[in-house]
Amino acid sequence: MANVQSLDPTASPLDYYGWELRRHREAAGLSQGQLGEIIFCTGSLIGQIETTRKVPTRDFSERVDAALGTDGLFSRLIGLVLRSQLPTWFQPFAAMEAKATYICAYQAQLVYGLLQTEEYARAVLATGMPEDVDGLVAARMERQRILEREQPPLAWVVLDEAVLLRPMGGREVMRRQLARLLELTDHRWVHIQVLPNSAGAHASLAGSFTVMRFTDDPDIVYTEDLISGHMTASPEIVKDGTLRYARLQAAALSVEDSAALIARVMEERYGDRSQPEERAVA
Template sequence: MTHISILDPGASPLDYYGFELRRHREAAGLTQKQLGDIVNYTGSLVGQIETARKLPTPEFSERVDAALGTGGLLSRLVGLVMRSQLPAWFQQMAELETRAMEICTFQTHVVHGLLQTEAYVRAVLGAMDKENLDDRTAVRLARQRIFEAEEPPVLWMVLSEAALHQEIGGRETMRGQLDHLLSFEDNPRINVQVLPFEAGEHAGLQGSFNLYRCANDPDIVYTEGYGSGHPTANPDTVKDCSLRYDHLRAVALSIRDSAALIRRVMEDRYGEQLA
């Protein structure tokens, strides 16, 4: 138990979470095993989270908050913990996602992380590196909790048709991912448009990019390179990318026609195969 005695709550959000979990558990007079039994997790997992060796999940946090009567403390902290585990170059943008009123994204080869399923996330993140894949998957999925906010952002995603055909994670994973996209068809805050192959040359040929619009901050354009991210509030860049995005939406299929194409690809390419 040496790790517990030297845990520094100021070292990181994960350490602070573990410190608070231990403090509230001990105040309730419970052992790690007893708390684990109450929330249906192992005492070992409770201990690993208390010593910052394991990431907490939102579900774990909600159960422990209820069991210990913390007033939602751990559920509020878990988002900060998850963002702190993202690559350093992306943490600023993950924070921006939580403040944005509108997010506009153009994606050339993969579905945007905010709309990825768990299986799709695992396939994307595990393509070259399977180390700590469970935690890395949970961290990416945690970003999607912005849609559970009282006033969630409006998301527009223009997705190249190529991303529908790029078989990531196998047929079952792709079928689940495309079905997930179809689940937003009637959601006015999450809008998916497909840029069809027939569009030919288009305003997004330079690559994927995101636009973030916030109430009290300048608009931000974000692009990614290999192992790095590039945000900018340069007015000329923002103006250029905004114009490009308008043109992309104009030549993309409508939301209804996009759903029809997604449904067709899902059935034709990833549907059940007869023996």
Template sequence: MHINVLDPGASPLDYYGFELRRLREAAGLTQRQLGEVINYTGSLVGQIETARKVPTLEFSQRVDAALGSDGLLSRLVELVLRSQLPAWFRHTAEQEARATEICTFQLHMVHGLLQTEAYARTVLGVLSQDDLDDRTAVRLARQRIFEKEEPPVFWAVLSEAALYQEIGGREVMREQLARLLSFEGNGWINVQVLPFSAGEHTGLQGSFNLYRFEGDSPIVYTEGYGGSGHPTADRATVKKCSLRYDHLRAAALSIRDSAELIRRVMEERYGEQGDTGGDPVA
């Protein structure tokens, strides 16, 4: 059988595949045998070994446990997943991973760090279904920053519109809003809703993120059409956006009142009880 020989220096994905094959062969296992041990198919093992499929953290942890590789693949997978992000976002993802505080304002949808798998999958699949499983896994992997010993403090101000923008259908939205409610009392992750009643506000120009660091200058990140992001450490821009964000937080509902609004929208708009036309029952 022809065996694809990877260049481990070509990319993090190639390096991962090279190491996976080396560890498996050192253990004297075929792809099928390893798959049986870790409860995955031998075909998937082969696809990952040949850099045709992106590994997940769970896959990596199972292989490390099965082959006694001391967490090697579990450490490598973080580099692999980050390398699969769009080129224009990779630097920002690195800043996101090392930030001590992240502040985000979102006009129309929930921020990626708070998205459920179904919600993220729907958002990413709007224009293309290509490699959707891998792209979804890559997005969700960014949420691991909250599992660090010292996670960043995360502040999210969501426009009320984001609660009503039905992404993926009622069940997906119900699950997503329940996810937001799960952060009540978290302390590290804080969600506020900017209500429609706030009227005109300082975020009307669009969504943006603020990243703050220990010992480094803060960064503002905005995103536009055309598949590009715009990070900047320009002091004047950061100062203006920081002021905008302060005003948004002041105009938003408290964390407790925000949770009550989210709960009400979840029950009334996306609750399981509805009439035949799909409209919520008051």
């Protein structure tokens, strides 16, 4: 745990953020409590962020910039800070995902990260029993900002029907997650298909994978195992992954029929609040 005296701004993006926050606060002649009052939080939270015990959010960063007149400094830093909270093995994928022009993802178990609600993401990430769930959730939400760009990547996601039926976080969390998927049907850069159970054997029984394409870099295939993730630009593997993805798309329901299935599951499985709440099992 860092303290004011030992904080090293070169140690990590989070340390640098805390160091800069303290420096600019003190330059403005404000105590932690006074700054907290201005941006509607506690002085304790300011202290926790300055000493890296708490990961800041984008909203916090924007309010600090407004309060201290720092010309967007903390709003720029927060992206680096949140990416640094991702597992080390996942950071290269997140960096490439942010550069991609075309993302093709098949998910056999869970909703793809770019499409998750905050509640759903929290339920998923908590199963790994991390030390800082809040930081991981904030980092996952930060990833989704690529869909808000003026020119976002085209994201085409195939979800196994099992994803819709697995109650992560309970009925209400799942209902809101499926509602989020339906909202995304109006996003011109996002396309969601569901691979129905009736498809039987299919081209990726081995599990989830993602194919990414770029303007200036070779295509990449990404997979995960229990411990870490793996990226490769091997032409043979990329060709195989692309072919498998095309077969999955062909076997999946159309975008329109997928939306109808998602809506039906949302109402039939997660819409009746009179039934006992289902809980996720880690």
